[in-house]
Amino acid sequence: MRKLKGFEKLMFVVNSLMAFALLLSYLLPYLEPKQFAFLSVLSLAVPFLILVNLLFVLYWLLKTKKQLILSILVLAIGYSYVFSLYKFSASKNVDDLQNFSVMNYNVRLFNAFNWIDDPNLKQNISSFISEKRPDILCMQEYRPDDDIVLNGYFKYEELSGKKVKNGQAIYTRFPIINSGSIEFPNTSNNAIFADIVKNTDTIRIYNVHLQSSGIDPTSEKFTKENSENLFKRVSSTFKMQQSQTELFLSHKAQCPYQMIICGDFNNTAYSYVYKEIKGDLKDAFVEAGNGFGRTYDFKFFPVRIDFVLVDNGFDTNSFKTYDVKYSDHYPVMAKVKLK
Template sequence: MNFLAKTYQLLALTINFIAGGLLLISAYSYLIPPDRFSLPYFFTLAFPVFFFIEILLLLQIFIRPRKYVLLPIAFLLLSFQAVQNYFPTHFEGKDNKMGKISLLSYNIRSFVQSKPTDNGKSNTVLDLLRNSGADIICLQEYNTVPSGSNHQLSQKMVEKVLSDYPYHHVFKPTPWNSGIACFSKYPFKNIEPIPFDRSQNGACLYQFDIDGKSFSLINCHLESNHLEPKDRELYEQIAKNPTQSTDLLPQAKSRLLGKLKRAGTERAKQARLIRQIADGITGAVVICGDFNDTPQSYAYRKIRDDFSDAYVSTGFGPGITYNEQGFWFRIDHILYNNVLRAVDSRIVRQKHSDHYPLRATLQWNTKND
């Protein structure tokens, strides 16, 4: 083997080990709380990038001897659970004929992107909610005004359009910001707001009696990254031309990474609180909402723990729920304990907010009866 061939082989081996190592780090960095050590948190955000690189390395099978793909295969197998979380591969839902409970979670961005309908009496977000067919609707960034219009809705206008949901509750952690809301076809048995320390966001626990069984639901909106339009423009500019944007990297480090670090730290604390509350509840428990974090994050994994994810259990593909200015992530989730089972979950791809609605259909798990 000549010198060039040996050099190429060594280089290829080095690239494979580096790429595989980064994939594994990003797959397991969720184990480290970002409020204790923040660096691993940034690796969790980059998991899809490292996964894509590993897939490209796997394609070596078409141009090189098959032994060279053993490393990418090994690294992909070692990160299999993370891959499944990000890219579930279920082609159709399960049987959902009996005892189903449908739930919709949606960050509506205070209705700011909604538009009046042709009849001028409603708007696109409200029409989507009214026609969703969901039994329970959980909303984040919910905001109304005292006297409404088609773009700025009053609570009275919302309740009129969503008249099929006679039971509703709105919780605003701070009076000057948006809050979270729940609209239900089932009456509430108990409602407990869950404020977060030093945060404009919050959560709320709703408890129902459904089919004679206890059903508890936590609607949460975890800490936002507080990225402003100019932050997103900076990110988009770097993402489109990384080689020509090196002069922007110091600015990105100070602006973007600082905000992401602070938000990730707060979400870690909020996630522990949510999970602590969920662990104290008996019967069926569902946790849903805008987590502002990906399936590989500490916050998501802490809240999920031994729960199941409706989209991971029944969905297909990356399931992007946030799509705005170059940011494409699944940060909205519906989790449930083993008293329930998911029969379907899907992203409603209608662009009336910076988020897409996430819908799931659940059933009582007869194996636990």
């Protein structure tokens, strides 16, 4: 440190803070937001912290300074975090006659309030889904709309609200023999499920939408809002997410079938709620995806908050994130087969 010049000393101080924050974030999946809300907020920044520490490694490498060891060490300790942020391997793509496809998509009310300036958006969504032909489609922030035409599906939807009826929906090409909703108190968010029959197998499909902070990072209000208020709102949201997750897990524990969990968790793969919901399941992106796998349109760094999780009784044979801007989320689709 004494051999560093003034600017380099400042850089190393910042580097040390970023390295410590990343190291601290490794504990977040094991800390209940109800007890450690002030820390749980950090889970949203993990992609940023990883990228910043990688940049510091490059900076000190170009300077040929041994200070690069700090970030290398912290990144090495959390190597699974680094490789879950970006998959360097090529996408797995196994054609199999037994494959069936599962798409998850937060459709943002099909642009009901014209957030996106595109008069053809509803037609584009219909065309996109019809072209990809998912066998199972889970949608969050769904609302019935006559302009959205999806043929050949059985459907289960659960809606709430007075002025704009909205909620979650499961569309499936396989017959539904049972369905229901897991109500979350004091919110329009919930989780729904449908038991479907494929050949002789019964499979449970869950569609989970956890609490959102209601913050739009692209809005002017977001840039002007006091940081303390933002912190409180996100902390409160994460506490609600934990309560919702506990309700969901109680229901999930009673499921007698192989399951697939889709949803918008409004939190990252570095969070407590993701770890709890995932449990022993497999993340389809980790199994077969590549790249950042971002699912939310956040301009500052890649964010993955939408997931397809599958039971160990399934092989994940492909996974793709589609870069279509018909919502503030990007659709994802996995192809899986029962072993």
